[in-house]
Amino acid sequence: MNSSVAADPLTSSADVAIVRRRRRGLDWATVGSYALLLVLAILYAGPLLMLLNTALKTSPEFAKDPVALTSSFSVANFGKAWDKADFPRYLVNTILYSAVATTVYLAAAFPLSVAIARRFVRGWNWLYLLFVIALFLPVALIPQFQLLLNLRLYNTQVGYILLFLTNPIGVLILVGYIRTIPRDLDEAAAIEGSGYIRYLVQIILPLTRPALATVAILHAIGVWNELVLANIYLTSKAYFPITRGLIVFTGIYGNDWPLLAAAVLMLAAPMVVLYVFLQRYIISGFTAGSLRG
């Protein structure tokens, strides 16, 4: 256990202190820490377990006592929700939007980030600043909507994807990472007569892979979870991503809590699976670029 903890870059800690604490045995600070952690864990695991418990109940069972543990272990809700929520279609849409938007975004952001990080273009510092100020600016919601209306892309899948082809934080993360790659490689590549595109694809790209993975996941999660833009731009059911589909489903079956719980669980499942495998990249995506120095 301990070795795996130490291997994790986010949980390294005082070795000396551990040895000392072991010698003293269990102290009150440790007991107190676990007590607090357990309280927090109940607040976080509780709702999710309760969701599962609710999904496994029948409607009458829930009406009688919403809190009690399920006695029927009814899995019927999952089948029913799968059919009624149009789950497969929404899922296909969400995967399509996330995959296409993330791919195009990275293809455009990568050469941009290299040029800024390596100062290959004049005015690179102004370019960089353009992406830094994004955090403060007003939301682009309304003019963006007018733009897509005028382009006749309202309620189209292409229009919806166009909304997700930028992500300033991703550019900042990529620039920060590429700056740490030694410049000697550039010189060596140039001397060997490599062209710019070959240099990008064969030398910088492989070395930037960890940052690209982080940014890709961060961006894909954003598209996957988007609700507001789906509300605004998509009116045809055939185009709904799962978030929008789930909200519509909630409106129709709002009082059938067990059915709703089953639908929420099913739609959360892909994300949870992804999280289990890619946790390291995901968490580093949320911390990368946020700490200076």
Place this chain on the structure above:
Amino acid sequence: MKSPFGRGLAGAIPYGLVLPGLLLYLVFALGPSLATIVYSLTDTNGLTPRPLNFIGLANYQEFLFRGAAAQENIQALLRTLLFCFLVTTIQFTLGLLAALLLNQRLAGTRWFRALFFLPVILGVTIQGLVWRLFLYPLDGPVDSVLGLFGVQSELLGGSGLSAFLWVTVVQIWSNLGITMVIFLAGLQTIPDELHEAARIDGASRRQGFWHVTWPLLTPAVTTNLILSIIGSLQAWQLFLVLINYRPGTQVLGYVVYAQAFGQTSGSTTSNSFRQGYGAAASVVLFVVVFIVGVTAQYLLRRREERLLG
């Protein structure tokens, strides 16, 4: 510096490859963002595109000064600041506490960290729907637990204030993980030798925290405060999922969306898309974010200089 990969035509390649990313950003993000100010001066509405018709500052005048709606807008503004204050202070404190607990070498910290961060990746839809399940049904989970302590609450179905406060709780629950991992990353940059040195000098745990950990956590403190102040001023999506547009609960971000996309009355009609008016609301929100954000940034920089030199 110029690229070492050729001159003349070949030297233009880096510029060419910058263009797609730059254009996408300018056309779909930065441009529309700045154009919000232009739209706020027009009476643009509805779903049919038509030329801009400028009406001066009428939208602002109506938003801030005209009648009962203006009073509700001012209340929404104050509520936004309250939301920001509650979310920032509580999320900061709990996030720091969680990070300090998890930064110890205790068994299972990875699992705890993964669990506390989970809501962040589930997104607002699922965060909101999970808590609806707990906060709506009478005799539901939260109602029952509070009942044990003799607390009566109608939760989300109750008064505007009660619903607002419950959304605040869900907001903190959902985003605590981000604050926590940023603090954890900050804590890990502090060399163990410093803790050890403080201990040898006879510092207690508390002294160690205030004299070693806290000053060295400064970058993480700044990042967390800025992210959470700006984020919570702009956040409103959980209000949408948890309680919809209800009088006495709106924050500014929701007012923008509801006005611009015809969601104020619950039913959507195209002539209720008050885009110009919504844009004015959006600029008001931007001014609030800017003033609060820049002030916070300034104070935090001064604090950094004082602590880190």
